[in-house]
Amino acid sequence: MSTHGRTLPRRLKRESSSEQVAEHIRRLIMSGELVKGERLRQEDLAEELGVSRIPVREAIIALDREGWLDFESNRGAHVAGLAADDIRDHYELRGLVFGLLARRVVETATDEDVKALSALAAEMKRAPDIVEFAVTNERLIRQIVRLAASPRLTAALLVTPAIMHHDFYEFVPTGRKNQEAGVAAFMRALKQRSADGADTAMRTMLRRQGQAVLAAFTASGVVGRE
Amino acid sequence: MSTHGRTLPRRLKRESSSEQVAEHIRRLIMSGELVKGERLRQEDLAEELGVSRIPVREAIIALDREGWLDFESNRGAHVAGLAADDIRDHYELRGLVFGLLARRVVETATDEDVKALSALAAEMKRAPDIVEFAVTNERLIRQIVRLAASPRLTAALLVTPAIMHHDFYEFVPTGRKNQEAGVAAFMRALKQRSADGADTAMRTMLRRQGQAVLAAFTASGVVGRE
DNA sequence: GCCGCAGACAATGCATACAATATCGTCTAC
DNA sequence: GTAGACGATATTGTATGCATTGTCTGCGGC
Numbered sequence: 001m002s003t004h005g006r007t008l009p010r011r012l013k014r015e016s017s018s019e020q021v022a023e024h025i026r027r028l029i030m031s032g033e034l035v036k037g038e039r040l041r042q043e044d045l046a047e048e049l050g051v052s053r054i055p056v057r058e059a060i061i062a063l064d065r066e067g068w069l070d071f072e073s074n075r076g077a078h079v080a081g082l083a084a085d086d087i088r089d090h091y092e093l094r095g096l097v098f099g100l101l102a103r104r105v106v107e108t109a110t111d112e113d114v115k116a117l118s119a120l121a122a123e124m125k126r127a128p129d130i131v132e133f134a135v136t137n138e139r140l141i142r143q144i145v146r147l148a149a150s151p152r153l154t155a156a157l158l159v160t161p162a163i164m165h166h167d168f169y170e171f172v173p174t175g176r177k178n179q180e181a182g183v184a185a186f187m188r189a190l191k192q193r194s195a196d197g198a199d200t201a202m203r204t205m206l207r208r209q210g211q212a213v214l215a216a217f218t219a220s221g222v223v224g225r226e
Numbered sequence: 227m228s229t230h231g232r233t234l235p236r237r238l239k240r241e242s243s244s245e246q247v248a249e250h251i252r253r254l255i256m257s258g259e260l261v262k263g264e265r266l267r268q269e270d271l272a273e274e275l276g277v278s279r280i281p282v283r284e285a286i287i288a289l290d291r292e293g294w295l296d297f298e299s300n301r302g303a304h305v306a307g308l309a310a311d312d313i314r315d316h317y318e319l320r321g322l323v324f325g326l327l328a329r330r331v332v333e334t335a336t337d338e339d340v341k342a343l344s345a346l347a348a349e350m351k352r353a354p355d356i357v358e359f360a361v362t363n364e365r366l367i368r369q370i371v372r373l374a375a376s377p378r379l380t381a382a383l384l385v386t387p388a389i390m391h392h393d394f395y396e397f398v399p400t401g402r403k404n405q406e407a408g409v410a411a412f413m414r415a416l417k418q419r420s421a422d423g424a425d426t427a428m429r430t431m432l433r434r435q436g437q438a439v440l441a442a443f444t445a446s447g448v449v450g451r452e
Numbered sequence: 453g454c455c456g457c458a459g460a461c462a463a464t465g466c467a468t469a470c471a472a473t474a475t476c477g478t479c480t481a482c
Numbered sequence: 483g484t485a486g487a488c489g490a491t492a493t494t495g496t497a498t499g500c501a502t503t504g505t506c507t508g509c510g511g512c
Contacts, residue, residue, distance in 0.1 A: 016299045016465070018287070042494070052467045054280070057495085058287050061244070065291035073242045074473050074494055096322060242495070268464070278497045283465085300464055300503050 017051050021059035024049060029068055029079055030171045032220030036081025040069070082223050084214060091210025095203040102198035104148035106190055113147055114190055121183050130169045133176055140183065172216045178208045243277050244284035250275060251285060255294055255305055256397045258446030262307025266295070308449050310440060317436025321429040328424035330374035332416055339373055340416055347409050356395045359402055366409065398442045404434045 015023075025045070028034045040060065046053045064071035071077040109117075120140040127133035169175045182205025189197030217223040241249075251271070254260045266286065272279045290297035297303040335343075346366040353359035395401045408431025415423030443449040 018465090019299075041492095043492095053494085054466055058284060061284050061287050062291050065288055073245070076474095076494075093323060096326070097319060100322070244495085267462095279464085280496055280498095284495095302463075302504090 017055035018058035018062070021045070021049060021051065021055050022062050025059060025063055026068060030168075030217070030220065030222060032217075032222050034079045035221060036079050038079045040077045040079070042076075082217065084218070084223055087210055087214045087217065087223065091206050091213070095206035095210075098144075098202040098206060099199040101144055101148040102186060102189075102202045103195045105144055106193055106195040106198045109147055109190065117143060117190065118187060121187050124183065125180060130176065134169055137179060137183075171220070172209075172212050174212045175209065178205060178212060181205070182208070243281035244288070247271070247275060247277065247281050247285035248288050251289055252294060256394075256443070256446070260305045262305050264305045266303045266305070268302075308443060310444070310449055313436055313440045313443065313449065317432050317439070321432035321436075324370075324428040324432060325425040327370055327374040328412060328415075328428045329421045331370055332419055332421040332424045335373055335416065343369060343416065344413060347413050350409065351406060356402065360395055363405060363409075397446070398435075398438050400438045401435065404431060404438060407431070408434070 025034070025040070034040070042053045042056045042060070045056045049056070060069060060071055060077045063069045064077065068080055069077045070080050105113075117140065120136060120143060124133060124136045124140065127136055169179075182201055185201035185205070186198050189195075189201050214223065251260075251266070260266070268279045268282045268286070272282045275282070286295060286297055286303045289295045290303065294306055295303045296306050331339075343366065346362060346369060350359060350362045350366065353362055395405075408427055411427035411431070412424050415421075415427050440449065
């Protein structure tokens with residue numbers, strides 16, 4: 001799995017089989033190999049991946065809670081699929097929320113906080129590969145959330161459970177560019193202590209990300225067959 | 227384990243053991259019997275509930291994704307716990323989002339839609355017990371979401387994963403009253419086609435619910451020991 | 453006295469095996 | 483010919499057992 005020498009920097013816990021299986025299935029969905037409504041048979045997946053059905057079941061349960069699958073007792077798991085509206089709304093919401101967070105950051109962050117965020121933004125720009133980029137980006141987001149909101153719920157509700165995942169940027173070509181530009185705009189606004197500017201930067205970035213995701217997922221067939 | 231005669235009315239799919247275990251653990255947390263940081267040992271729970279460790283593991287994974295537990299590979303599951311800020315932010319967000327949804331409903335709903343919502347609101351008021359109330363309320367929320375937003379993501383992000391669950395109202399004394407009053411206010415605004423009114427109704431209701439939840443969870447000890 | 457390491461113990465992760473449930477085809481009755 | 487019931491098969495749900503990993507205790511070295 002490790003494509004680069006030091007696998008996932010500052011990543012402490014190793015991934016269990018269940019987590020790997022979940023990642024695999026997420027990829028299948030994002031890449032369009034699994035389309036909406038398609039049924040996942042536990043045994044097939046288990047055999048295909050060389051594990052037993054237990055980790056497959058555990059992955060399915062996690063993906064059900066994340067919204068990728070619909071899992072009904074004794075009736076199997078089906079790909080939930082996404083509609084164009086889902087994506088639009090999802091990113092509109094993210095924009096709303098992160099705009100609010102950005103405002104709070106501008107209002108409350110100390111100079112040190114700004115410096116720390118700045119450093120992370122710079123690190124993102126230098127990231128040699130997409131994985132490191134994603135990891136750093138996640139740290140930046142966490143930092144913003146930590147400064148602006150309760151640590152757990154906002155993060156859990158709006159960062160974890162959805163479309164943003166480690167392999168997200170692989171499937172959305174312009175994702176990294178958008179993200180970097182948005183972060184840069186946010187940092188400029190933050191340094192000028194402009195709450196409005198920070199809010200706008202976040203909303204704009206997330207609107208663009210939404211469009212990019214929609215384009216990518218439409219191309220791969222994840223979206224559209226409603 | 228079933229302590230009440232007619233288990234959950236109009237529940238089509240029977241609950242698997244995993245789901246029952248998850249519900250059990252959620253209750254333990256909400257009632258304060260499990261406090262933040264406390265570790266859950268799979269075998270103990272299994273024995274206590276008379277099942278094997280498999281359904282317990284599956285429940286733990288689901289609760290991890292819902293945010294109730296922190297589950298790390300090979301290191302066990304710990305109660306995540308809530309901070310007062312978590313609750314405040316959670317409800318502020320819900321207010322933001324449902325305010326937006328309420329606006330959209332006012333702008334797009336047909337007379338028939340209004341009638342249907344009205345019927346559900348009336349049914350809520352008539353509900354003889356708290357379970358039926360919760361079920362009807364959920365149908366109403368789903369209806370609103372369906373009218374106003376993409377069906378899946380908004381619902382998945384903001385309804386499912388968190389504090390609202392079937393046994394929520396048992397733990398929050400004034401929950402039902404607040405909810406009914408808020409729905410009534412929303413319906414009045416809707417009938418007058420007042421987007422602002424609907425928005426305000428939702429925000430107000432959710433602010434109050436947040437306060438009620440905070441009070442209840444502080445009393446039970448779920449919140450506070452940070 | 454403190455740090456690091458080795459072994460035993462405890463708890464988790466996963467595979468196998470069996471039980472429960474759904475699904476589909478077939479047969480019978482009308 | 484069609485509807486309903488019954489069984490065969492496919493698939494999921496759960497229990498048990500072993501392998502793996504984390505944790506704790508006690509010893510030796512610095």
